[in-house]
Amino acid sequence: MDSLWLSALAMTVIVAVRYLATSGLFAWLTHRVRPGRYAGLEQQMRREIAWSLASAAIYGVPAGVIAWGWQKHGWTRIYADPRDYPLWWLPVSFLLYLLLHDTWFYWTHRWMHRPKVFRAIHGIHHASRPPTAWAAMNFHPIEAAIVGLFIPALVFVVPIHVGMLGLVLLVMTVMGVTNHMGWEIFPRRIVHAPAGKWLITASHHHRHHEQYKCNYGLYFRHWDHLCKTDKGLSAP
Ligand SMILES: [Zn+2]
Numbered sequence: 001m002d003s004l005w006l007s008a009l010a011m012t013v014i015v016a017v018r019y020l021a022t023s024g025l026f027a028w029l030t031h032r033v034r035p036g037r038y039a040g041l042e043q044q045m046r047r048e049i050a051w052s053l054a055s056a057a058i059y060g061v062p063a064g065v066i067a068w069g070w071q072k073h074g075w076t077r078i079y080a081d082p083r084d085y086p087l088w089w090l091p092v093s094f095l096l097y098l099l100l101h102d103t104w105f106y107w108t109h110r111w112m113h114r115p116k117v118f119r120a121i122h123g124i125h126h127a128s129r130p131p132t133a134w135a136a137m138n139f140h141p142i143e144a145a146i147v148g149l150f151i152p153a154l155v156f157v158v159p160i161h162v163g164m165l166g167l168v169l170l171v172m173t174v175m176g177v178t179n180h181m182g183w184e185i186f187p188r189r190i191v192h193a194p195a196g197k198w199l200i201t202a203s204h205h206h207r208h209h210e211q212y213k214c215n216y217g218l219y220f221r222h223w224d225h226l227c228k229t230d231k232g233l234s235a236p
Pocket residue numbers: 125131180205209
C-alpha cells in the first residue's frame with residue numbers, strides 16, 4: 001500500500017517538474033526572442049503557476065495509481081515489448097490517441113463555454129489575458145480532471161506501447177505550453193501551408209483566447225471546420 005502512495009506522490013512531482021521545466025524553458029525563450037511580451041503580467045503568471053501546480057496533482061495522482069497497478073497487477077493495455085502488436089500499430093496508436101484526445105477536448109471545451117459552466121469552471125483558464133507560457137495547465141480543478149483524466153482512462157481501452165504513450169504526453173506538454181505562449185514558434189511554411197489548415201498551433205489557439213466562441217480544438221482543426229467554429233488564425 002505504501003508503494004501506491006509513493007507512486008502517486010512521485011507522479012505528481014514528475015508532472016509538476018515537467019510543467020515547471022517546459023513552461024520555464026519556453027518562458028525563458030520568450031524573454032529572449034520577444035522581450036517585454038510578458039511585461040506587466042507578473043501577477044497573472046503567479047496565478048497561472050499556482051493553478052497549474054494544483055492541476056499537476058490532479059493529473060499526477062491517478063497517473064501514479066495507474067503506473068502502480070500496471071507494474072504490480074498488469075492493469076491497463078500499455079505494453080512494453082513493441083512486438084506484442086504489429087509494428088504498424090505503433091504510429092497508428094500514437095495518432096489515434098491524439099485524435100481521440102482532441103475529440104474529447106473539443107466537445108468538453110464547447111460544453112465549458114456554456115455561460116453557467118464558463119462562469120463556474122472555465123473562466124479561470126480565460127482569466128489569462130493574454131495567456132503566457134505558464135498557462136499550460138491553468139485550469140479549475142474540475143477542468144483539470146476533465147482534460148487530464150482522459151488519457152489515463154484510454155490506456156484501459158486502447159493498447160499502446162509505453163514509448164508511444166511517452167510521445168503522446170510529450171506532444172501534449174509541448175503543445176499545451178507553446179499554444180499559450182503568445183507568439184508563434186512554428187515556421188510560416190508550416191502554419192500557413194496546407195498542413196496548417198489541419199494542425200493547431202499558437203496562431204489558432206490564441207484566437208480562441210481573443211474571441212472565446214471559436215477555435216475550440218486541441219491538436220487538429222477538423223472538428224472546428226466541421227462544426228463551423230473555425231475562425232482562422234490570429235497573429236499573436
Ligand atoms: Zn487555452
